[in-house]
Amino acid sequence: EIVMTQSPATLSMSPGERATLSCRASQSVNSRLAWYQQKPGQPPRLLIYGTSTRATGIPARFSGSGSGTEFTLTISSLQSEDFAVYYCQQSDNWPLTFGGGTRVEIK
């Protein structure tokens, strides 16, 4: 099983700041890495797939990068609606696995 590790667990930021979230895989996932945003009481929303491709309707302030085992989600300028929990997920190998999440909270 590929273990996905996200850091930090919590990120305290102010609106307008740049947020950088990290995700590490225990072995290569061949760019089959996705990012999701989840708000309370809602299902996760797909933000990024294939490491760096934004899903339909996702604002350009969200970007993904990385390769192999190290991946990053960057939010260039935090908006009020971006404070949420973010998960990474690999789909290269079964079982599918998710990271433990990073909570982006208002400082």
Next chain:
Amino acid sequence: QVQLQESGPGLVKPSETLSLTCAVSGYSITNGYFWGWIRQPPGKGLEWIATIYLSGSSYYNPSLKSRLTISADTPKNEFSLKLSSVTAADTAVYYCARHSYNYGVDYWGQGTLVTVSS
């Protein structure tokens, strides 16, 4: 527009079987993609449970495999999950979803809370 909707009992007794169904609209489940279940215990992270591909393949989380069955009803455009011998640790919001190797989990149901309690 693809939509998924979970249905099933919200309360299941310990040792019994949890049964959920996902009704899909706007897309035929026989038209490709994986169709799966993901759960989230209250206040915790996401755990993939099981997936079916209508060509005949099924995939299960090894930690739950002995208790799981996933199936599909193609005329109804639905797929279902059964989890046997449940305990309190199986209490979670259960999501059905569409996913693929290269495009992530692109459609999710709204989720249904299943509580295991006597």
